[in-house]
Amino acid sequence: MEKISVLSMFRDSESYLAEALHRLDALERETKDFSFEYFFYENDSTDNTVDIINRWIIKKDGSRLSEIL
Numbered sequence: 001m002e003k004i005s006v007l008s009m010f011r012d013s014e015s016y017l018a019e020a021l022h023r024l025d026a027l028e029r030e031t032k033d034f035s036f037e038y039f040f041y042e043n044d045s046t047d048n049t050v051d052i053i054n055r056w057i058i059k060k061d062g063s064r065l066s067e068i069l
Contacts, residue, residue: 004031006038006062014047021056038062044069 006024010017028036038060040053044067053064 001035002033003035003037006036007041008039009041009043010045010049010053011043012045012047013049014045014052017049017052021052036061040064042066 013020024036024038038057039062040057042050042053042064050064050066057064
C-alpha cells in the first residue's frame with residue numbers, strides 16, 4: 001500500500017483547524033488505496049491549537065512537535 005505523508009505547520013490556528021482536520025479525515029475515507037501519516041509542527045500558539053491537534057493525532061499515524069519561544 002502506498003503512503004501519503006502530510007506535513008503541516010500551525011500557529012494560533014484554532015479558528016480553522018477543526019475544519020482542516022475534518023477534511024483530512026474525509027480524504028482518508030475516500031482514498032482507500034493509500035495509508036496516511038501526519039507530521040505537524042506547532043509554533044508557540046496562544047489559543048487551543050495544541051489541544052485540538054493532540055486530540056486528533058492520537059488516533060493517527062504521525063506526530064506533533066511543539067515549540068515554545
